[in-house]
Amino acid sequence: xxxxxxxxxxxxxxxxxxxxxxxxxxxxxxxxxxxxxxxxxxxxxxxxxxxxxxxxxxxxxxxxxxxxxxxxxxxxxxxxxxxxxxxxxxxxxxxxxxxxxxxxxxxxxxxxxxxxxxxxxxxxxxxxxxxxxxxxxxxxxxxxxxxxxxxxxxxxxxxxxxxxxxxxxxxxxxxxxxxxxxxxxxxxxxxxxxxxxxxxxxxxxxxxxxxxxxxxxxxxxxxxxxxxxxxxxxxxxxxxxxxxxxxxxxxx
Numbered sequence: 001x002x003x004x005x006x007x008x009x010x011x012x013x014x015x016x017x018x019x020x021x022x023x024x025x026x027x028x029x030x031x032x033x034x035x036x037x038x039x040x041x042x043x044x045x046x047x048x049x050x051x052x053x054x055x056x057x058x059x060x061x062x063x064x065x066x067x068x069x070x071x072x073x074x075x076x077x078x079x080x081x082x083x084x085x086x087x088x089x090x091x092x093x094x095x096x097x098x099x100x101x102x103x104x105x106x107x108x109x110x111x112x113x114x115x116x117x118x119x120x121x122x123x124x125x126x127x128x129x130x131x132x133x134x135x136x137x138x139x140x141x142x143x144x145x146x147x148x149x150x151x152x153x154x155x156x157x158x159x160x161x162x163x164x165x166x167x168x169x170x171x172x173x174x175x176x177x178x179x180x181x182x183x184x185x186x187x188x189x190x191x192x193x194x195x196x197x198x199x200x201x202x203x204x205x206x207x208x209x210x211x212x213x214x215x216x217x218x219x220x221x222x223x224x225x226x227x228x229x230x231x232x233x234x235x236x237x238x239x240x241x242x243x244x245x246x247x248x249x250x251x252x
Contacts, residue, residue, distance in 0.1 A: 002030075002032045002041060002042055003040065003041045003045075004034070004038060004041075005030070005040075005041070008041045008046065012050075012053060014053070015177060017178050018176055018178070021176065021178035023039065024178075025066075027052060027065065028045065028052060031045050052065055054079075055068055055083070056176070058083070058087070058090065059231070061230075061231060061232060061233040063233050160196070160199065164226065167193070167196065168226075168227055168231050170189060171189055171236070171240070172231070174186055175236065181239050181240075181243040182246035186239070186243040186246070187246050189243060190209075190244045190247035193226070193240070193244065194209045194247075197209060206248040207248075209244055210241075210244055212244075213244035213245070216237035216241050217241050223237045227240075
């Protein structure tokens with residue numbers, strides 16, 4: 001028995017548009033069509049969607065998910081075993097973070113001072129991408145924005161990394177939904193991107209942001225400072241660049 005796309009979307013907690021997008025990119029093609037030509041999903045399709053959503057929840061980009069679910073050497077049971085191992089690893093990491101937060105709360109309640117290492121234990125030791133400082137200084141060191149940039153503390157860097165990760169998560173959600181770069185959601189992300197740059201540079205004009213956005217396409221290595229390599233998917237650099245352009249037009 002086939003399941004209509006609306007019912008599958010409701011069951012899986014995704015949008016119909018997301019399922020359409022998965023069909024368009026070949027990640028999840030429905031095995032049937034109704035007499036009226038609408039998508040119809042069989043039980044095997046639902047099993048595949050379950051695997052896709054598991055991997056997506058674990059943070060894998062869609063291109064990687066496609067490779068994983070299409071691996072002929074891995075059956076359904078092996079997928080479940082792998083996903084369980086990944087989930088257990090995440091549980092351990094979240095448990096470590098909860099314990100670190102608890103220690104901070106306890107120390108504050110007792111009026112005890114924390115060492116710098118203890119303060120940042122929750123982040124697992126944040127580090128900038130290799131070569132980031134040197135590359136940034138070489139490229140932007142002569143600009144007024146760089147010369148006026150504020151000095152960033154370790155707290156600032158950790159907060160910036162947390163904001164970047166959260167931003168990338170919402171960017172991926174917009175991409176998954178099949179939104180256009182000039183959609184309101186994409187342009188809002190572009191505006192947040194400009195604000196994040198401003199925190200690091202002291203000021204970031206729309207013109208400067210567009211120059212940086214161009215580098216995400218012409219020099220993909222620059223994209224890695226915003227969207228790490230393991231978070232990237234095909235076309236993300238061009239999508240962000242185009243969203244930046246559209247937002248600049250929207251803001252006049």
